[in-house]
Amino acid sequence: MLIIKNVENESNQELIRFIQKHTMEEIIMIKTSQELEKIFESKKLLPSIGIFFIHDLDAAEKELNDFHAFFDSHHVMIYCIAVAESSLKTSQNQLAGSFEFVFIHPLVPETLLKEIKKGTALIQNINNKINADTSFTNEVSEIVSGNNTQKYKYLFDPEIIGIHKILSQLKESPSQSIQERLYQKLKPNFAWKGKTVIKNYEGNGLSFNDEHFYYDKTTLELRAKSLGFVELKYSFLELIPAAEISPDGMNAFGFIFPVDENRERDGMSLYFEGIQSLNVLKGIFYDQINDNYKKAFHDKIIFYQKIAEGKTPEDGYASFVELLIQKKDSAGKIIDNLGTINYREHSKIINVKKDEIIARKISEKPAEEGFTVSGKDLPAKFEEKKTWDIGENIFFDEQKKEYKAQADGMVVFEQNTIHVRETLLIPGNVDIKTGNIHSNKNIIIQGNVEADMYVEAKGNIIIKGTVEDAKIVAGGSIEAHGFLGSGKTWVFGKGDITADFIQNSHVEALGNISFKKFIVNSEIYTTQKIIGNDKSKVFGGKLEAAKGAVFYDIGNEQEIHTSIILGANFYNERIISKILDRVNVLKKEKEQIISVLKDYLNLSQPIEPQLKKFLKNDRVNLIKKITQLKEKHLMITKLENSLKQITKEVKDEFSSKMKVLNKLHPGVDINIVSAVKKINQDYQRVELYFSAEKAEIVIVNLF
Incomplete structure (x- = not known):
């Protein structure tokens, strides 16, 4: 049974969930030591492991004393583990004097589980011995005092206990005199692979972890398998590793000490072999450890340092063209009757001057794989970033790796290609007098486009007035005051389309379609989004957007049928x-x-x-x-x-969504990836999307 105290924050709860999943032990959580008596009365059983989650040092000491007093009164041994908050790191030595093992947050759950299993095995071994042999108490006393030399011959000092606490002192950058003193104290208990720690051992009377020791039945010798420090607790032989790996696996710290006092080079080889046996395999600071090992060998000291460091993976990317101008930058506006253009104003259309920087070329960056000190590979991603093709009237400055405009003009986005095109100005209406307009430039029309006229531009088209029963085609973006008519208005743009209103019109765009006031009885198609401003309205007709829509009001009180289709790409x-x-x-x-x-x-x-x-x-x-x-x-x-x-x-x-910022009326049908939702009631401020889990369109409130 495990008794666990003071589980409060989420990180501690995660640890407990991990332990519950990976151990068969019954787990009981308590808040005060007074609860122990009730547990004992109900279960007639006491825990072998106590885990204390510690936030306050003074309170922890009092709680531990109460626990030990209770256990002593029932003649029961318990293995106590502390899990302390990171703020108590400086008090680790003090805690180590009271607990069998101390962890400081953050910690790897597997290490806590390992310590639980070790403690459980130790307590179980002692209890089994006591139950099997009443002379065991004397045997343990002899083992601890080192007086049973007739049976075992220890090649370490069994009276050195609390090695965790001693090692904690070395982590606090002590003076060389302290390093010398601690070296002399710990020296008898240094262990490395192959070192014999007990002779004349007949395979009983002690328990140990197979991970760190092995028994040679031929020579009756117990030998270490790892680099560290040997300590005898009751009848359990423990090896405290000389290296420890940080929870994230990216750093390893170790105690450096002479493995062989007589042969420096052989000892150094054993040391490196030892840290590798403790799973420190990559990023080892060989030169630094080599220098410090020599110092430890000659000065007879022991010290603590970082011995290895992992490498964080660095993501790479293919070469790409980065756009340095934004679609929402200011652009040209006609400021007088002569058609003079102020190139620093006007909505979403971007105008540039000759030699102005438009984009820059970013060279490829290779992905660099990372690794942990344990040798686990950490893969790096190689991204294909958004890039642009370069079109007309743009030249490349090889020295600065920049793309610049060859002439004054508008920036035209033709799907994934950027052009700079010159501008044709129409000072009035497009009508029977001007004739149809066909241009490989941008076009600015100061008036209206009248019925049955056709305006076509390779670049952007800006219309100050309205388009009524006419046809507009642009290789870039289109801006107009509005589109209206008797149903014959047809508009297509390879970029964004922006208007104050759209009525009785057919509009298609490869970019976003934005409107300020209303869309009424129109057919709207876009490969991107439909976006309505505050106070805007939509009712009647059919609106299709591949990547979603944002509306203010949609539908009306008369419940005029309105069809919204999302996730479909007409183009x-x-x-x-x-x-x-x-x-x-x-x-x-x-x-x-x-x-x-x-x-x-x-x-x-x-x-x-x-x-x-x-x-x-x-x-x-x-x-x-x-x-x-x-x-x-x-x-x-x-x-x-x-x-x-x-x-x-x-x-x-498939992830297209529709947001309604004010009101969604009955009479609206919504289709998202073939799922249909008919609106039969009013909704306020909602979002609609297709739920793959439910296989239907769901409606959630916006906050």
Whole structure:
């Protein structure tokens, strides 16, 4: 049975849960020593192990005295272990004088479990001996006093007890005179692999841990298997290791002392072998230990130091282009009738001046694996960071590793490619007088785009007025006061789309779609998010967003049907179909080329020697076919890689969520990855998402 006292904080509770999982012992937790009598009366059994979680030194001493008084009154021995808070580290020596073993937080649960098992074995061994042989008390007395030399011959001093406490003094950076004194005191009990600690041992009367000792039946000798210090407690022979590993496994500390007083080099080899037997295998400070061992050997001292250090893994990453401008930076605004542009203002569109820095190239950083001092490998990650392709009107400064604008213009984000494009200014409306606009630049329109007109730009499009029953296509982002009409307005942008309002319109974007006031009876599609400002409203129509949505009010009191679809990517669905069709065509063309080549060549053998056998014209034709085959194969590989990337994006879209910052009305249908939720009541400030565990859409409150 284990008795455990003062379990309060979460870290201590975790330790107890670990012990419960890994031991068959019954565990009883108490707050005061007065509870012991009730336990004894009910169970007629007392614990063999007492674990004290200590927060206050004075209180701990009083509690321990009360415990011992109770156990002594019942003639029962108990093995007491202290687990002290880190704030009591300076009092470890004082605690070591009262407890069999002292741990300081943080500690590895396995070491506490190991000490529990050791203590349990010790108490059980003593009790078994007492029950089996009434003369055992005398035998123990003889062992402790060292008077049974007729039976055993000790090659250490059995009267040296409290070695833990002695070693604690060495951890406090003592003077050399103290190191010399403690060396002389501990010297008889130094142990290392192969050292005989008891002669004439007949295999009974003592118990010991097989991990640290082994018995040679031929020579009747008990020998140490590890480096450390031998101590006899009752009839239990203990070896206190000369090295200890920190709970995180990243540091090892050890006691350095001469293993062999007569042979420095041999002793040093035994010392290194000894710390390795204690699982200190990597990051060993060989040179420092070598120097300090020599000092210990010549000055006859013992001291404590860090002997090994692990290596923290360092994550690496592939080379990438880091964007140094943000989509929310200020950008150009028309400030007079001449069309002068202030390049330091205007919403989310970014304008830059010639030679302005846009991005920089970050070189690859290899991943560096780490390790613990015990030799456990700590893997490092190799990340593929977000990167950008460089497009038009941007040059690379090799010396500074920076990408800069070649001319004044707008920054255009075309999916993963950055361009700088010049700007075309339309001072009024786009109508029958101006005609349709087609430009490879950015376009700024100061007025409206009227019915049946078409505006197309390779870059960004900024419209100060509204778009009514017209078509807008941009290779970058689109900003407009609003989109409206009788249902013929059609808008597509490869970047973000921003508007004050959208009504009776069809809008598609590969970036986010943001609105300030309302979306009414419209079809909205985006591969990213739909985002509504405070006080904005949405009702009627169909809104589809691959990566989620944020609304203020959605639906209305008239319960007009509104459809929200999340986790579906309209663009990828189109692209996947096109890619698959193209891959199938390429594979057929590839098979046709292979079929032709097989008539002339053995494709499983090296090609070049075979080509030399053909006439020049035939050889040229075959080389053309081989080149075409390589091109087809490369194109198939690129397309299949694109499919993999799209598949990865689809997985990310399964986590799409919808936030409603004010009110969600009845009449709204929500579809997330094919699960459907029909709203039949009002909700205030909620979030909706698909729960894989419940296989349904759940609604939770926002706080």
